[in-house]
Amino acid sequence: MSVRIQTAAFDPGEETNAFLATNAGAGAAVTFTGLVRSQPGDPITALVLECYPDLAINQVKAIIEGAIARFGLIKATVIHRYGALRPGEPIVQIMALAPHREAAFKGAEYLMDYLKTDAPFWKKEETPTGSRWVDAKSADDDAKARWD
């Protein structure tokens, strides 16, 4: 397991290659990269993520342990940035390695669903007309609840 909570940018391709390089017994890897989205009709100039790092490390470790135990993952990694990010920049990358594809896909989905609601980050969108906090979405609670 690897948890990285950081302000520094990361290269999704390099991270993926490094993750795949240690693949004893693995037949499948699923990686997901979350990006800062700015839509043409509602552009943002930056996404500022606030974080409580001590709690984030504890929470993300517990989420990964849950995914490994539930889906029999060989290993899993979560990289999550905070600070001010520009549109298009990677925010988060999750990587799940498993013997077979079903466990890798499900493990990756589980990790993302739990990160949305249980990882202590708070997003603020900066726009040309001001800034606004992103509200927690009930759809994210629903997505997590399907694993109950």
Place this chain on the structure above:
Amino acid sequence: MKVLYFAWLRERLNKGEETVSPPAEVRTVSDLIDWLAANDEAADLAFANRKLIKAAVNARIVTHDAPVAANDTVALFPPMTGG
């Protein structure tokens, strides 16, 4: 006791952390929120909807009925929007 605030709670209270010395009858997170609200108008407004206030004690997520003690670090924050 150290109290940390995040996101719009931090903004509305105009502080990211403070050290407080609540009286002995403040035994739980819920008691602490009540006590903070009773002593500060901005806190009273910010904590108005208790369902929107999540908590951690010593970097572990807890519910509002969890105990708090003098040496604890208590964090109060809105629902998380990670990922």
